[in-house]
Amino acid sequence: MKEGENRKKSKKELREERRKARAERHIAVCPHCGKNVLDHLTECPYCKGALVPAGYRPVDPAKYKKIKIVCTAVGVAVSIALILIIVFTR
Numbered sequence: 001m002k003e004g005e006n007r008k009k010s011k012k013e014l015r016e017e018r019r020k021a022r023a024e025r026h027i028a029v030c031p032h033c034g035k036n037v038l039d040h041l042t043e044c045p046y047c048k049g050a051l052v053p054a055g056y057r058p059v060d061p062a063k064y065k066k067i068k069i070v071c072t073a074v075g076v077a078v079s080i081a082l083i084l085i086i087v088f089t090r
């Protein structure tokens, strides 16, 4: 009984540790005041300085255009293929 309780507790502690480790991964240092802030914030809660959120990258318009062209080309190719399949399998 006691053993089981201990196992349960250590499991809970392990979970807590994992949760903390996960939270630490989302901590960034504010370049304005040097305090620890969450990396998804756009404004420091301490000094109200502007922050660049992690994982945020401005979309490159040239790249976006290229991706759009490729997607359109693939869509048109798939449409033509479907039409051909429908026409020639009749």
Ligand SMILES: [Zn+2]
Pocket (backbone or CB within 6 Å): 030, 031, 032, 033, 034, 035, 044, 045, 046, 047, 048, 049
């Ligand atoms: Zn700050």
